[in-house]
Structure formats: structure tokens, C-alpha cells
Amino acid sequence: MSAPQDTFDQRAREILGAEGADAANIRHVTEPVKMRIEDLNVWFGAFQAIKHISMEIAQQQVTALMGPSGCGKSTFVRALNRMHDLTPTARVSGKAILDGENIIENGHDLVHLRQRVGMVFQRPNPFPKSIFENIAYGLRVQGGHSASEVRDTVERSLRSAALWDEVKDRLNNSALSLSGGQQQRLCIARALAVQPEVLLMDEPCSALDPIATLKIEELIEALKRNYTIVIVTHNLQQAARVSQHTGFFLTGNLIEFGPTREIFERPRDKRTEDFITGRFG
Amino acid sequence: MARQTFHQELREIEEAVIQLASLVESEIVRAVQALTQRNGALAQEVIASDSEVNGLQLSIRSRCIALMALQAPVARDLRELVTVQLVINELERMGDHGVGIAKQALTLLQYEPLPMTTQLTEIGALVRQQVRQGIEAFVDINVQEARTVSEKDDEIDHRYKSFVSQLASLLSSNSMVAQQATSLLFAAHDLERIGDRVTNICEDIIYMVTGELEELN
Secondary structure, eight states: OOHHHHHHHHHHHHHHOSOSOOGGGBOOOSSOEEEEEEEEEEEETTEEEEEEEEEEEETTSEEEEEOSTTSSHHHHHHHTTTGGGGOTTEEEEEEEEETTEETTSTTOOHHHHHHHEEEEOSSOOOOSSBHHHHHHHHHHHHOOOOHHHHHHHHHHHHHHTTOHHHHTTOTTSBGGGSOHHHHHHHHHHHHHHTOOSEEEEESTTTTSOHHHHHHHHHHHHHHTTTOEEEEEOSOHHHHHHHOSEEEEEETTEEEEEEEHHHHHHSOSSHHHHHHHTTSOO | OOOHHHHHHHHHHHHHHHHHHHHHHHHHHHHHHHHHTTOHHHHHHHHHHHHHHHHHHHHHHHHHHHHHHHHOOOHHHHHHHHHHHHHHHHHHHHHHHHHHHHHHHHHHTTSOOOTTHHHHHHHHHHHHHHHHHHHHHHHHTOHHHHHHHHHTHHHHHHHHHHHHHHHHHHHHHOGGGHHHHHHHHHHHHHHHHHHHHHHHHHHHHHHHHHOOOOOOO
16 A cells, blocks of 8 residues: 555545445446446555445446546556556456446456456557558457458447547558547557447547547547447536536445536535536546 | 635626625615505606616626636536526516516506505515525525425416406406506516516425426416
8 A cells, every 4th residue: 555545535535534335326337237247356465455345337328437536546447457467466246247247256357357348547558560560469468360351340449439530541650640639549449449338538638639538528429329338537517518428436335426517517415516516636 | 625716706606696686686675665646756766777787697607608618617616607698697687677667657656546555565575585595495405495486376377367356356346547557567567477477496496406397386
């Protein structure tokens, strides 16, 4: 457990009162549930970063997760495709049930899981390869695709990520020659290429300018017709703009979860209200 | 870092709303006085003072629009800014009703007084109390107080109907008083509408506190 995290937790408790959520403030979704999280906990050594989270991710909807730095929202979302398996000190308990399967269980096929649950990170991280190869790479790892299938999938993915028209004449150029916003859409296209069911986005716009951000937000709106999206964001207005459900995290707890309009118009928990109205920051 | 500048501006807007409410209350009280005491100078004063009410309402509205555009308020801040804009509209219209009463006061000066002005004074007192308590409920952010105030509008409605019925009886027996009776009717109607606007403010208070859109009375 790091000292800054201790200080933050202590200060958050001082300002916001007792930790923990009132179960009544974690609302059920009314849409079909794509992923159900039950009593999820994440530890790094002795430090518990995520505490007893239970919530539902609605299918083909955008779920936004917000909260101050260090609240655990990124840790939570990374648990949903088993990213913590790469951290030796990390330990995860509880359930994250994707279409009836608990993906937290040992023995779950991680390659298959990450194909079903894609991830887009804060900073665009294209491979130092051509635009085409960035998309084709996952398909080649997957295997079993003909050259024409790969070409079709590259085009379909780039179109889905609203990037095709901008890059179709330079597919063999290096991905690193693209702008930051284009690189991020390329990373989204790369995630879409393996046809995931759920797309996790960890602050996908934090390194982008307002125009590139707008394009990603419009893209998220279009993608939700086919994908279930979970987005972690620092930007409260972005959460309000793009999502249908919003969760507020604080010191590893899910304080409130419900329809985005309700969270931003009349949140139930005073801590949520204090956070979104800037009375705590 | 909390949003101190934004919340300070919000507090200043609240103070301006209270100032507007106080101007409007005074306008209504003086308009009723001008009518019942046949004071033309006071009626002119009320009519002239309405521009101050209008100016303050526009200034508050402009500050609300700026905060909404620049600060992207949410939750209770959003509800408060929405409510403030609804409340100042009601207050501005209440001021217009005050002007309406003052204009009738000027018209009535040209005629012999009718004996029914006492009842108008009573309705005026009830309306003044209603305005005062409605504003107190807004300042106190008190839903219960808002509900109680809105219920009292029934008494104003009841008195208004009784007053109108008496005016109708008077008119049927003496058509010579048609102009005075019509002026008193307009003035009474202005008072009754002020009561209705207080009820609207009470509904706005409930939205501000609970986020629920509710129809009272």
C-alpha cells in the first residue's frame, strides 16, 4: 500500500464520511444484462483496491465509471478482462459473469476472454507496424483466416471505427504517422477486428484534443448498437454525454450506480452529489 | 479543489432572487394600498418601479445562462439554476399583476368608490402572506413549507369567487357602476393570479429539492 493512497483514502473519508455504499443506491438495469459483477474484490499485496463491488453491465449500452484519481475505477475495469493476472501481487475474488460464465474463475481461457472482452487504453498504443498490420495482427494470432477475409475485416473494422475514409489510401503507412485521435480510433478498430462482445475503454480520450474527443464520443454512440461498452472517464461531462448508466467509485467502493440521467440530475448519495457538483475534488 | 468561484456566484444569484422577491412583494402591497386608499401617486410609483423588477429579472436570467453555459452544472446545482429561472419568471409576472392593480387604481379614481374595497384589502393581505411564505419556502429550501403554502391558495380562490359573485349581483342591480365593478374585477383577478404563481413557485421548490416534477393544487 502506497503512502499517497493512504493519505487520499483518509482525506476522502474525512470529507465524505463513512465509506461503503448503501445497497439501495446500486440500481438494477432494466435492459438485458451482459455482465453481472458479484462481490468483486481486488488486492495488490495487503492493499485492497476494490471492495465488494456488485453491479450489472447492460447489453448494448454504454456504462460509464467515474470517480476521483485512485478510486479504483481503472482497477475495476481491468479486472473485467483479467489484466491483473499479469501483476504478481494482485489477487482477485468474486464473480464477473459474462453470459453465464464466471470469467474470474481459474482455468478460464484468457485468449478467448480477451477476444470477447476488448480493451482500449488511455494512450493510443498502436504497434510500430503499418495501419493494415495493426488490424490484421489479431486475426493472424487468431489464425484460420484467408487473405481476403483479413482484408475485409481490416476494412470493416476501420469503417466501424470511423477511420476508413481517412486512411484507405495509405494502409501501408506506419500507424505511428497518424494523429493521436486517429491512433486511438485505430486501436479501437484493432479491438473490433476480433469481434468482441464487450469493449472496455480506460479513459480513451484523456490524451486527445476536443475534436478527436468528439469523434471518439460519436463513435461510442455508433458502436453501442453492436457492442456493450464500459468506459472509465475523468471527464464528468463525457460520462453524461455518452453513457446510459453511470457508476461512481470512491476509495475502492461503488458508491452509487444507476441511469446516467438520474445520477446527474438527482443522485441519491450525498457523496456522489458532492463529487459531481465539485464540492469535493 | 472544490468549485468555489462557481458556488460563490450561485450564492450571489440566490441573494439577487431574494432581492427581486422583496421588490415584487412591496410592489403588490403598494398596488393594493393605492387601490383601496385611492392614492394615485402611489399607483404611479408602483407602475414606475416595475422597470427595476424587469431589469433585475433579466440580470439574474443572464447570470444563470452564463453559469449554465460555462460551468456545466449538474445535480442540485443544475436543479437550482433551473428553479431560479422559473421562480424569477413567476416573480416578474407577479410584478406585472401589481402594475395591473395599480392601473385599475388610477381608473377607479375617476369614479365614486364602491363599498366592496374592504374585501379586496382582505384578499390582498392573504396574497401578500402567500407571496411572503412562498419566498420563505424557497429561501429555506423547504418542501413541506412549499406544500403547506400551496394548500392555502384555496382560501384565496374561495374569496375571489365570492368577490366576483358579489360584483355580478351588484352589476345586475345597478348598471351605473359597470366601470368600477370591471376595474375591481380585473384587480381581484390579478390578485388571484398572483396566488396561482406562488403555487407554481412551490412546485419549483419541490423540483429543486427532490428532482420530482409535481403538480400542486
